Amino acid sequence: MIRHLFTLIWNRKRSNFLLMAEILLSFFVLFVVSVLLVSNYYNYRQPMGFSPDNVWEFDVDPGQDTTDRKATLRLLVQELQATPGVAAVTWTSSNTPFSFSNMNTDQFRYKDKKASLTEQYDADDDMVRVLNQKVVAGRWFDHRDDASTHHPVVINQKFAEDMFGGEAAVGKVLTNDKHDEQWQVVGVIEAYRSGNDFAANEPAIFNRRVLQDTARVGNNEQPILLVRVLPGSGAVLEQQLVRKIKQVTKGWDANVNTLEENRHDKMKFMLTPLIALGLVGLFLIINVALGLFGVLWYNINQRKSEIGLRRALGATSNGISRQFLGEMFVVTTLGVVGGLVLAMQFPLLGVFGFATPIYLTAMLLATILIFLLTAICAFQPSRIAAAIQPAVSLREE
Incomplete structure (x- = not known):
């Protein structure tokens, strides 16, 4: 069966070569996108090393004050530490x-x-x-x-x-x-x-x-x-601390934000390129799916006489369907193998500087996506091929 599939693929080597090239390039691009997404997910899962909860940041601006700022700052820290509701x-x-x-x-x-x-x-x-x-x-x-x-x-x-x-x-x-x-x-x-x-x-x-x-x-x-x-502290304590800063420093400006607010703002800033990268990956997947579906549809229309002859010789509809699915999986495997050869150069050459498990995970993810796309795109055309009746196809010829 495998030998027969390779024979059929070789007989249509020109169109199958173009299809393999498309799968190889698609796999490579999916691999690069997956590396970047997996690396960010991997970092997201790592311990942060500190707790931003219930921490406020005071950006104190002395302005044009030329007095001894060191002494003022020492006094300010002491006053804030002595304020009820402040832990450290x-x-x-x-x-x-x-x-x-x-x-x-x-x-x-x-x-x-x-x-x-x-x-x-x-x-x-x-x-x-x-x-x-x-x-x-x-x-x-x-x-x-x-x-x-x-x-x-x-x-x-x-x-x-x-x-x-x-x-x-x-x-x-x-x-x-x-x-x-x-x-x-x-x-x-x-x-x-x-x-x-x-x-x-x-x-x-x-x-x-x-x-x-x-x-x-x-x-x-x-x-x-x-x-x-302390947990549960709100606007009342914030206003109290701002007033105390102004009293101790004799008019220094103080802007306050919570670390959670800063974290949220930074998260929005970082998510923008990640969302764009995800959309690029989604657009690529859709284009690959449309390309595979179109190629398969075209192949079926070009091979109606072959399908009709096989049906006339006793091939079942399930056998025809498995043949087309098998051909697509073989072509996809050849394209993915070529993509894996290129992808394996990334950890060997240290491209991007990520850890090896990130590259391996991205390779696995890209491989699964490509084969899943192949299975989805080949399913409906293979059913169409299986439904072709020998009398109809041979009469059209």
Whole structure:
């Protein structure tokens, strides 16, 4: 049976070759789209590394105030921490969770190994309480770091794996290209995907910066505060905190958003290209389906005499239907094999830089979609072929 199908396919090699080329290109495009969609879904399923619930972001703007901003900021943090309904307060750099700001560097080295591009954050001792970060090794910053001879840092597991491999990260000392500055790892957190829900778990490093450290606090920067409030806190507490900020700072402006609001806004921004990508994939699937259906319909009209002769020689309608389905599956298999050969180059060459399981999942998904399309498109034409009566087809000839 298989040999007979290959013979029939070879006898119509020109049209079948074009059909295989269409299936191969369609598979390849579906594979690329699937890689991007699967990678985003894979990232979405990963732990975020922090809890944005009940966290408010206060963007405090001193404006033209030239007074000692460091002292004012220290007093402000103390007042906010003492406010009923506030669980913890931290101040940090502008690249807060779900913001559109980035601070990355590749200056870190360990022995002869240079770190890849790493997102760095400013953090104080209370950030772990505000964001509920999970420390998996070592500890978070505390007063023990006041007398440290190196700059204390906390890293995520991704940074630890990339830089230290299987070695324990806590206690390791990093340096820069000039070897004139050193950082000591005091702790490792699970993850920190602060960009958005679809962001990959990239290397991250946290620099300790406390308000008491006047050498590392600029007097011209714009502070950003993250405040964890008790569950159920609403507009009343928000207005109270804004009034307190204005009272303590003598008129600084303060804009407040919840991290959940920022997360929702970032999600809408990220979903737009993903929806467009999904629509492209859907448009491709529809075009492939129409092409397959048209080719099969044309083949049946061109092969009526063959079908009628086979029916006259005793072939059943089910046998005719299975023949057309079998031919399509063989042609599809040949096209998919060619597409798989091309797709396997992606993980081998590191295209897109994704993990190998993502490519394999995308290959499986594209293969299933192509065969499913073939089965759907070939079903109705094969039924039409099976319904052709030998007397009718032979009389038409």
